[in-house]
Amino acid sequence: MQDQEKTLHRGASRWTQAGQWAVVWVAAALGAACESETPSSEPRPCEGAAGTICTIIGNGEAGYDGDGNPLLLSSLYWPIDVTVHADGRTWVIDWNNHRVRQVQGDTLQSVIGSDTLGDGPDDHSDLKPEGAVGTLVNLNHPTQLVPMDDGSLLLVAWHNHKLRKFDPTTGRVHVVVGASAGHSGDGGAAKAAQLDQPQAVAKDGKGGLYVLDQRNQVVRHIDAGGVIHTVAGSVKGDGFAGDGGKPLEAKFSFPKGSNPPPGGWVAVDAKGRVYVSDTLNHRIRRLDLAAQSVETVAGTGEAGYGGDGGKGPEAKLNNPRKITFGPDGRLYIGDEKNHRIRALDVETLAITTVVGDGKPAFAGDFGPADKASLWRPIGVSFNAQGEMLVVDTYNHRIRRVIGAIGGK
Amino acid sequence: MLATPTPAHPRSLPRWAALAVGLTLAACEADVADACADKTKGTMCDFMGSLGKSGLGKDGVTPLQGRLYWPQDLAFGPDGLPYVLDWNNHRVRRVNAAGRIETVIGIGELGDAPDGPALETRLNHPTHISFSPIGDLVLSAWHNSKVAKVSLSAGTIKSICGTGGRSYAGDGGPADKAVLDLPVAAVFDSLGRLIIADQANQRLRRIEADGTIHTIFGPGPEWVHDSQAKVCALDANGANVCKFCAKDAAADPACKGEPAKRPSGFAGDGGVGKDARMFTYFGQEAGPAGRIDIDADDAIYLADSGNHRIRKMTKDSKVSTFAGSGPATYDATYDGGLSGDGGPANAAKLRSPRDVAVGKDGTVFIADTGNHCVRRVKPDGVIDTVAGICGKAGRDAAGGPAAATRLDRPYGVAVGPDGNLYIADTYNFVFRVVYL
Numbered sequence: 146m147q148d149q150e151k152t153l154h155r156g157a158s159r160w161t162q163a164g165q166w167a168v169v170w171v172a173a174a175l176g177a178a179c180e181s182e183t184p185s186s187e188p189r190p191c192e193g194a195a196g197t198i199c200t201i202i203g204n205g206e207a208g209y210d211g212d213g214n215p216l217l218l219s220s221l222y223w224p225i226d227v228t229v230h231a232d233g234r235t236w237v238i239d240w241n242n243h244r245v246r247q248v249q250g251d252t253l254q255s256v257i258g259s260d261t262l263g264d265g266p267d268d269h270s271d272l273k274p275e276g277a278v279g280t281l282v283n284l285n286h287p288t289q290l291v292p293m294d295d296g297s298l299l300l301v302a303w304h305n306h307k308l309r310k311f312d313p314t315t316g317r318v319h320v321v322v323g324a325s326a327g328h329s330g331d332g333g334a335a336k337a338a339q340l341d342q343p344q345a346v347a348k349d350g351k352g353g354l355y356v357l358d359q360r361n362q363v364v365r366h367i368d369a370g371g372v373i374h375t376v377a378g379s380v381k382g383d384g385f386a387g388d389g390g391k392p393l394e395a396k397f398s399f400p401k402g403s404n405p406p407p408g409g410w411v412a413v414d415a416k417g418r419v420y421v422s423d424t425l426n427h428r429i430r431r432l433d434l435a436a437q438s439v440e441t442v443a444g445t446g447e448a449g450y451g452g453d454g455g456k457g458p459e460a461k462l463n464n465p466r467k468i469t470f471g472p473d474g475r476l477y478i479g480d481e482k483n484h485r486i487r488a489l490d491v492e493t494l495a496i497t498t499v500v501g502d503g504k505p506a507f508a509g510d511f512g513p514a515d516k517a518s519l520w521r522p523i524g525v526s527f528n529a530q531g532e533m534l535v536v537d538t539y540n541h542r543i544r545r546v547i548g549a550i551g552g553k
Numbered sequence: 554m555l556a557t558p559t560p561a562h563p564r565s566l567p568r569w570a571a572l573a574v575g576l577t578l579a580a581c582e583a584d585v586a587d588a589c590a591d592k593t594k595g596t597m598c599d600f601m602g603s604l605g606k607s608g609l610g611k612d613g614v615t616p617l618q619g620r621l622y623w624p625q626d627l628a629f630g631p632d633g634l635p636y637v638l639d640w641n642n643h644r645v646r647r648v649n650a651a652g653r654i655e656t657v658i659g660i661g662e663l664g665d666a667p668d669g670p671a672l673e674t675r676l677n678h679p680t681h682i683s684f685s686p687i688g689d690l691v692l693s694a695w696h697n698s699k700v701a702k703v704s705l706s707a708g709t710i711k712s713i714c715g716t717g718g719r720s721y722a723g724d725g726g727p728a729d730k731a732v733l734d735l736p737v738a739a740v741f742d743s744l745g746r747l748i749i750a751d752q753a754n755q756r757l758r759r760i761e762a763d764g765t766i767h768t769i770f771g772p773g774p775e776w777v778h779d780s781q782a783k784v785c786a787l788d789a790n791g792a793n794v795c796k797f798c799a800k801d802a803a804a805d806p807a808c809k810g811e812p813a814k815r816p817s818g819f820a821g822d823g824g825v826g827k828d829a830r831m832f833t834y835f836g837q838e839a840g841p842a843g844r845i846d847i848d849a850d851d852a853i854y855l856a857d858s859g860n861h862r863i864r865k866m867t868k869d870s871k872v873s874t875f876a877g878s879g880p881a882t883y884d885a886t887y888d889g890g891l892s893g894d895g896g897p898a899n900a901a902k903l904r905s906p907r908d909v910a911v912g913k914d915g916t917v918f919i920a921d922t923g924n925h926c927v928r929r930v931k932p933d934g935v936i937d938t939v940a941g942i943c944g945k946a947g948r949d950a951a952g953g954p955a956a957a958t959r960l961d962r963p964y965g966v967a968v969g970p971d972g973n974l975y976i977a978d979t980y981n982f983v984f985r986v987v988y989l
Binding site for chain 1: 606641696698
């Protein structure tokens with residue numbers, strides 16, 4: 146505003162008194178549009194007492210302004226997840242910018258993804274032994290990045306129907322699973338199998354992976370030997386069925402159709418049980434593949450909010466998205482359309498809200514996390530210090546809740 | 554008004570007040586100050602969006618305060634307003650009568666383009682707009698594989714062609730039951746028939762006056778079963794001919810056979826549409842390609858992107874190459890070229906042109922996307938460059954000569970009612986105007 150006033154002041158001497166008043170009036174009338182484009186204040190570092198929430202990445206403007214801006218002045222567009230390695234390296238899955246961006250110092254740098262929407266580099270070198278430079282790999286809506294035991298990172302390239310492996314030391318990318326959209330390859334090598342908009346993966350603890358294969362409406366498993374199988378759900382058969390029955394007779398409901406929004410997620414607990422964020426059934430399901438059982442551990446099936454302080458199966462969720470285990474052993478849920486982060490104790494099934502007052506807005510930074518407003522948070526992660534990071538998707542920001550989440 | 558990119562200058566205010574408005578805007582956004590006071594012939598100005606800044610931005614702001622994300626194309630409505638394809642925001646927006654950006658179609662989230670309120674529909678990468686003879690907006694909802702009609706007065710959207718599946722089917726039947734595969738553009742001819750560029754199907758299709766759809770460029774289905782177990786096909790004169798045929802009558806060659814799937818290639822110059830082949834990209838990495846426009850004589854111009862040519866098909870179905878040149882048959886290793894300004898258009902080289910626009914005087918503008926420039930073919934058939942520096946991608950500020958201002962992969966061109974050239978400078982995230 147100061148610059149604007151100076152400009153007007155410099156010009157004013159040339160005008161009549163009446164003219165000056167009219168100028169002020171005109172300027173005031175246009176002020177709103179002008180102010181909305183002006184940063185209101187200097188970004189404030191995220192510091193405070195335990196339990197305080199504050200933004201660590203994102204200026205709230207949906208878009209891409211290039212890399213290299215300070216984190217709090219960087220634009221994201223519908224970030225879907227944030228990945229923190231045990232060694233502290235951090236990546237934002239910047240969904241609608243079609244990029245994976247790494248935190249480097251106080252900036253973001255794209256490490257996978259180019260300026261073009263697509264599927265791989267123009268020369269298809271990510272299908273060849275030499276691999277492709279990450280920043281030449283065109284992506285279409287990536288959804289997750291998972292640190293692997295060999296030091297690589299596995300990228301879930303959702304709308305490319307592929308899993309891509311990224312070597313952070315060389316910056317090179319290879320396609321490791323998937324081709325065109327479909328459901329094929331069970332019983333054979335995963336490399337040649339078809340997926341249909343895989344949304345998320347979870348390590349099984351034995352060198353293998355579970356894959357939430359969204360548009361196929363199933364969970365698939367890739368064992369340590371690289372062989373893929375469908376282990377739960379009914380291929381292309383969405384619905385709700387199977388609690389109390391076998392996993393392959395169960396039905397899940399993930400967004401379907403030709404152009405679905407993303408949905409579903411998968412996580413594995415310390416005992417090897419598999420959790421499915423059954424988004425359109427508004428439930429969290431649990432699979433015990435050894436015992437061949439399926440049950441609901443959270444959500445009544447009706448979209449809504451309620452049940453905190455009680456048991457998960459009596460509580461209501463609304464479009465649950467990412468699920469992940471926190472350092473306290475609880476399962477954290479991006480309860481997207483409740484605009485909250487929920488936490489579920491998977492042994493007692495006690496459920497509660499940990500972040501968000503339920504109002505779809507951006508509010509509450511530097512105050513207590515449970516009084517802050519989120520807007521359709523899809524992701525939740527934990528940093529190396531055990532602090533929670535909230536992917537506040539529709540606010541185009543990553544927010545941090547200060548203080549380690551300790552043991553129970 | 555249309556040619557004025559800063560409608561915030563109200564004409565009714567005294568001059569000093571207008572000047573103050575200008576200063577106010579300049580002061581709060583120095584980077585988008587109107588550097589384009591000079592609207593002389595050949596100047597390029599920014600028209601909408603913020604150069605080099607992709608994003609969603611806000612509605613309710615002036616065009617140059619807004620953000621766009623990979624804008625694809627634009628069209629002017631019968632109301633004189635520009636309607637733009639804000640591709641990666643999955644929306645159609647316009648500059649409204651008050652000179653402000655306003656979303657008119659799409660909530661921005663992915664979906665299958667359901668019928669209903671236009672502002673709530675879920676588009677996936679829409680690519681083209683045209684207007685029907687009675688003023689309805691017709692949207693090519695590219696990745697939804699639908700062509701939809703939008704009533705701007707009622708604020709509703711309704712699919713008129715395409716089930717949303719992605720395949721080639723439905724010729725001879727009602728258009729709303731047909732299946733398209735990435736319809737990239739749709740234009741009306743003088744008879745009110747809608748011609749659809751069915752990109753991944755490698756065909757042009759046309760919705761006839763009776764509501765049925767047929768293939769007019771590229772091979773059609775030999776025969777199509779209708780609801781009464783008849784089979785129908787277009788004869789050599791384009792008439793729909795039907796006969797009874799048992800579905801299992803394998804002996805009758807007319808009763809079997811699948812239509813060719815993605816019959817891409819290069820063929821048919823000098824012949825008729827059904828024998829012609831185009832190459833418009835398909836597959837997961839394919840961007841929008843193969844947009845069309847139509848001239849006053851109902852000749853269709855097709856940006857035959859993968860053949861690096863502009864093809865022309867007259868109303869009596871005669872196919873030729875209008876601009877560009879290359880191998881006599883499709884060659885995947887030929888990725889276009891850059892040459893020919895000052896000579897005949899069909900001896901020049903283009904690189905992956907994605908759009909074409911015909912001006913009132915018959916001048917044809919070509920989005921020579923892979924060359925980062927806009928070429929122009931005047932009615933005498935000579936080609937030149939009208940915007941951008943061919944062969945050089947860049948992000949140059951507006952305000953200077955169009956032919957010295959670099960563009961980055963311009964995907965769309967349109968001629969405004971003011972006769973000026975509008976360019977979707979896609980990877981610079983702006984629409985630009987060249988005063989002609």
